[in-house]
């Protein structure tokens with residue numbers, strides 16, 4: 001890959017579903033950050049209810065997170081509205097939802113052509129390209145079927161064709177092969193793989209399938225609205241651990257979570273007494289608690305970004321009301 005540019009970046013996302021019902025508000029995202037490089041394929045795995053679909057909707061700017069920032073292709077979507085946002089989304093990203101979400105009053109061909117028509121492409125070339133994609137996905141002969149007349153697997157393939165027709169740089173997909181039989185599922189994965197390898201399309205895929213996760217360069221494990229671990233290609237989804245990892249990126253940057261930062265005594269200057277492959281040992285330079293050059297002074301946030309709980313004098317790392325991570329903010 002060799003490129004450091006990001007197609008997608010999210011910083012400290014929180015999302016709360018407000019409800020007046022007895023079971024009250026649901027905190028679905030509790031402070032999570034993620035970065036996807038151009039052309040990278042990443043899987044999101046995690047149990048039902050862990051926030052996978054919520055995360056995808058926030059990342060694709062279909063839903064505004066309660067707090068936090070999302071950048072698509074270097075532009076801050078959480079600050080954009082209206083036509084500007086729609087345009088950026090159309091140019092950059094496509095979705096494949098958990099349930100196919102086809103427009104019920106349009107046949108398969110027109111469902112697939114519709115995003116191009118939206119972009120002002122003429123009907124004839126748009127339909128031609130739509131038919132080619134339907135053929136590629138093995139549902140070409142169902143082009144004139146209405147969604148309700150198609151099987152679940154056929155609907156899902158039509159939805160995939162619709163996602164591909166705009167040639168997006170990023171595909172956000174929620175269980176894209178969930179409704180497919182193993183053979184069709186493998187064909188769809190092979191198509192994704194070609195798009196990934198030949199056209200440099202980036203993917204963020206929510207999946208329960210080991211085969212889908214294996215197609216990705218890494219898998220992120222989501223639990224209760226937070227990423228708790230990252231796994232390589234050989235992840236065994238059946239045996240995910242609750243272990244904790246820090247990620248050092250291509251540029252060598254590692255971000256310490258606030259509680260780890262607090263535990264090592266806050267910002268400062270550190271020595272590396274020995275440098276070995278695969279391990280890093282940091283030792284604080286004695287008494288040297290001077291401000292790190294150029295950085296702002298950061299303190300624990302006085303309130304929870306998700307539910308607005310006030311921490312008062314407490315040094316808690318997790319919100320006692322909603323369980324969100326407590327972020328650091330500028331003093």
Ligand SMILES: Nc1ncnc2c1ncn2[C@@H]1O[C@H](COP(=O)(O)OP(=O)(O)OP(=O)(O)O)[C@@H](O)[C@H]1O
Pocket residue numbers: 017018019026027028046047048049050051052053054055098
């Ligand atoms: N519209 C909503 N209103 C209220 N709560 C919601 C809403 N959508 C999701 N939730 C809740 O938010 C949490 C995360 O839901 P989400 O759909 O993101 O989970 P998921 O990981 O996609 O699960 P699954 O694997 O079952 O699809 C769950 O507790 C869910 O009940």
Ligand SMILES: [Mg+2]
Pocket residue numbers: 052053054098174
């Ligand atoms: Mg879901």
